[in-house]
Amino acid sequence: MTRSYRKNIRRTFKHTKSRFIAIFSIVALGVGFLAGLNATPDDMKESMEAYMDDANFYDIRVVSTLGLTDDDVSALAAIDGVKDVQPAYNADLLVQTGDDTVVARAHSLPLTTGAEKQDIINKLFLVDGRMPEKSGECVVEAGANDMASAYPIGSKLVISPENEDLDSKLSTTEYEVVGIVHSANYFSFEREPASVGNGRVNLLMYLLPEDYAFAAYTEIYLTVDGALAANSLGDDYDPLVDAVKTKIEAIQDLRCQTRYDEIYDEAQQKIDDAWDSYNEAKEEADQKLSDAKTELTDGEKELADGQAEYEQGEADYADALSQIAENEQKLADGEIQLSDAKRKLQEADARISNSETLLQQNEAKLDSAKTELDKGQAQYDSGMTTYQSGKKQLEDGQAQLDAAKEQLDTAKAGYQSGLAGCVQGMTSLLPSMTADGLDGFLAFLSNKGYGAPQTTTAFLQNMAEYGVALPSVSANSVEAAYLEQWISQLLPAISQLYSARESITAGQSAYDANADKLAENKKLLADSKEQLAQANQKLQKGQKQYDEGRKQLENGKKQLAGAKAMLAGSWATLSGKQTELTDGLSRISDAKASLKDARNKLDDAKATIAENAQKLADGEISYEDAKKEVDEKLADARQEIEDGQTDLDTLEMPKWYVWGRDKNVSYSSFTANIDKLNAITTVFPVFFFLVAALVVSTTMTRMVEEERLQIGTMKALGYSARTIMQKYILYALTASVSGTLVGLAVGFKAFPSIIWSAYEMMYYMPAIATPWRLSQALFSGGTLIALSLLVTALTCRSSLSEVPATLMLPRAPKAGKRILLERITPLWRHFPFSWKVTCRNLFRYKKRFWMTVIGVAGCTSLLIAGFGISDSLNAIITKQYDDVFHYDLMTIVTEEDALTQGSVQEYLFENPTVFSDSLAISIQSTRQEAEDGDVDVYLMVPKDLSAFGDFVDLHERISRKATPLQEDGIIVTEKLAKTLGIQAGDSITLQNEDEEKASFTVTGVCEHYVSNYVYMSAATYKAGFKKAPVYNAALSKMPDDSQTMRDQVSAVLLDMDHVASLTFTQDNVKQVLNMLNSIDAVVVLIIVCAAGLAFVVLYNLSNINVAERVKEIATIKVLGFYDREVDSYVNRESYALTIIGIFFGIFGGIALHRFVITTVEVDAVMFGRSIRPVSFLYAILLTLLFSIIVSLVIGRSLKKVSMVESMKAPE
């Protein structure tokens, strides 16, 4: 190679960086993926192998039904090919920790008694704490799922006394956890089947050998010469181990016979010895019993005598006692009488004093009455005096009055005569005048106050006025003078008469006044006389009353004095009686004192007798007890001996089980999982590999074509075809080799680690080794390198075969071609040009078309599968725990009765605020035989068939048709049906937990994801197994199953008797969610890979597209296309291909998802089969996003295309 040619090559590298990167990255991706995924199962296998080797894990495990002896150990050690032998104990036990009882398996730590220094088999790896040093200490297995977290260092484990034959298994029953270990025996999350309890080992503990009480070893571990060096998953391991197994099986019968004889002889000897000691013991016991009997009879007689004596004393005592009682009674009667008398006397006293008081009160009253009386008398007397004086005055007045009357009468008479005289005088003139008339005239004058008329005129006037007409006379007439004269004569009589009349009238009125007054005084006097007479009467009456009262008082006083004298006599009598009584009492008290002494003596005697009687009774009881005990013991001993004899007679020939590693649950599950992984790791990289091959071939073809002119020139210049080709070969080689190296470097490390991180939730492994693997490197890298070289060489050859002249001519542009779509003219006509170009281009370059479609489809498929795996696991939660299981809590009880009565029943069934509904069921953990090994199956039998549908919804997955549990027939879960290869209508044989077998008809297969279940009615169960199921659990629905509520419920339930365990549905959901988290790592890995795939493919395609069409792009730019238009003119092709790719990818994704899901499933779990629509959406959107990102990058390089390119001549 010439210098300038080398320069040319170097420049080519420099100028085609993006092409180089394209090849490099797709090769790295393809190789990395293929090699990395392919290496993963191997890495896991080897890591396990390393772990096994480090632990010096057994190759063969021998277990015997009758235990194994030191002789067996020696015999096995002597076998050719056996390297080391290690006997061990192991027992499945119920262990109590706190409130919980769990099933535990206790392994012995390696026996260190052997003199020869041997490598310990099944070494433990201490994680925390220390190894046990003394009896009562233990370490527990951490396991893959951190089993030990419930039993931290320092916690106490108590072997439950419920364990059968515990004392023949262990000598210590309480252990303290001092360390946490890992064992190669148990590195899987799967729980081993156990021989006790609920059938699953929940706790693994390792004890010191001295804590075991076994008479013989339970198992022996062996290692085989050369097996450590061999790979246990390789081809050379099995023959080695199988050879030794065969040899062990060869000595098995002999060893078993020996063991049988040994046990039989030993046991027979023991039985014979037992009979001897039984007989001896019986004789001795009989003798002892008869001695005791005699002693007892003597004692009884003595006691009877004492008793008689005592009874006599008791009778005497009783007599004396009754006498005293009699006297006492008399005294008591006297006392009562006395106190009665006393009371009566006191009453009399009271009465007397009352009378006295009354008398005094009366006396006082009398005294005051007396005073009153005296006062009345005095008043009367003074009244009398006044009366007498009044009377006198009155008499005087009368006399005066009579005198006055007399005077008056005289006056009157004078007057009358005067009148008569006057009238006489008047008769001449006034004949009509009478005395009375004149009197009237005078009264009239008096009344008028005129007085006596002094003149004639006045007289005439007065007379006229008075109405007496005087004879009319004319003046100055004789008559008048007569008259005047008459009158003048008359006037002094009249005046006198007037005066007399006046004085008589005055005297009369004075006399009338005095007469009235006197009459009044007379009347007053009469009244006062009356009053005085009344007062006097009252006084007389009062005096009489007073005298009577006084007399009564005096009588009373006299009576009272008599009564007082009588009472004093009575008191004296009473006092005498009192003294008599006191004397009587003191005499009785003396008598009592003497009796008490007698009583004490009697009591003492009685106590002594009772004591003796008790002693005798005790003696009798202990005699009876002793007799019974002896009898029982003897009977038991006899029974035991007889049972022993029976057992011995039916002793079966021991059997050996010689097991390899494949019988180890962890080992077999891990290897099975690796096989599944193998399948996946082969399928996944195919996409990448295919796309890588396409990318490399397209890119190299393009490169050679681009440099066609150069090739022609070189050829023309005389370079050999070989030399020319070298350049391209070198280019392809460099790109693919460097890509391979980087891909391997990343792939070998990253992929196993990420995948292991998903498996880590199921298996514990100290470390995962990720070495470079030559075979995978050669396979994946080598293939791709070879492929790219081959493609390059072929393309070069076809170019080089042309003559330089043709090569130098621009290659005729690939002609445009009509495509199928154009036949649909109406549609085509409406297409804009850019679309037409796109469509034509798509089909013009078929290789690129497929490369992109496969790449994008791969990307979409990966994304759909990735999201789908997530969905499938999520389905376990949503479908299993929402659609199928409607209960929130399963309570396992140890006693069937606990579900029909008592606190558990009340709490679960009659507590509607916490549990809306509960149902008793029978749940049995069984193993059913399947083609590839046993599967764990739960048998569930509801007590109440009609209510069952509320707790577990049984329906078909696809049709969602209900498959309700009926009286007959069984419902099988989908995964189990698949594993067993059965369907509705088939008949299968099942076993229950007591390993009894029966045949049933399958009536339905139901949707189910977690664990395998067989559902059947109680009637079906009974018909099949010929017995009723034991209801050992309850399903409950909780309206509120929050964490706090669950804590509360479990605290209450676990505190109750007969509650074995609780399973909350929510806790299961959490567990699955944890699993999902680790799956997320894998999903992210898939997304990253898918993105890488999409980027490389789309970028490469677009790059080629742009490079090939620079001139066209420059032209349309010159034509005035805006940047955006140029962009879409080119990128539309990528989008179109992306959409086609996505279309294919959806189908690919569904297939890939189905494949992955069915492959990775474990026996107990069925993953969801469907992908959520939203996952498709995500996958499609992500793919589009990648495509858009690529076109953005391409858009930038489009901008850089210079329009000047359009001027250039075609290459």
Added chain:
Amino acid sequence: MEQKTPFVQFQNVCKYYQVGDNRFAASDHISFTIEKGEFCVILGPSGAGKTTVLNMLGGMDTCDEGTILLDGECVSSFDSKRLTTYRRYDVGFVFQFYNLVQNLTAKENVELASEICKDPLDADTVLAEVGLSDRTDNFPAQLSGGEQQRVSIARALAKNPKILLCDEPTGALDYKTGKQVLALLQQTCRKQGRTVIVITHNSALAAMADRVIRIGSGKVVEEKLNEHPTPVEEIEW
């Protein structure tokens, strides 16, 4: 035709390229004018700077100094976006190597351009004008060079541009076909009154132009008007 404002005007237009340490003027104070409807030939040997002038006039490149005016618009002051619009609506370009899109038929190639224009001419009419009415549905690979160039011209014309820029339109054609193409261009100019600018190194073509601008070493060497342009058919080279 107005004397005052020429249709196309270059005023002291300069364009420099940095080659190593030297700054090289591809266009060194070039000034000229072209009137509307003229058939103008820009002549010059390879490397004289005529492609630079073409690029600047066609809006594919910008000038460093001076002003370029077209129909009163200052092309030299346009930004990249405005330049694209300018190319889109005002300029029709005929390439030396036709630059047809291989995947489109003749008609589609024409439509490719007309589709993005405001006031395009009908594709079939234009193709008929260039004499290709019976080849409209052929792909470029099925056409001869002359036919392809005619499609190219049709594509440029379909945009109904203000100027038609032709970069060595006969460069990839044989003599006879070249003549036919030139005749077509001249005819377009004469019949439609379209301003046609042909850039060529072939000085024989000067005779057919209304205006001839000679460029040498980035400068205008000569600018002359032809009173009586010779028809293409009569020119020999």
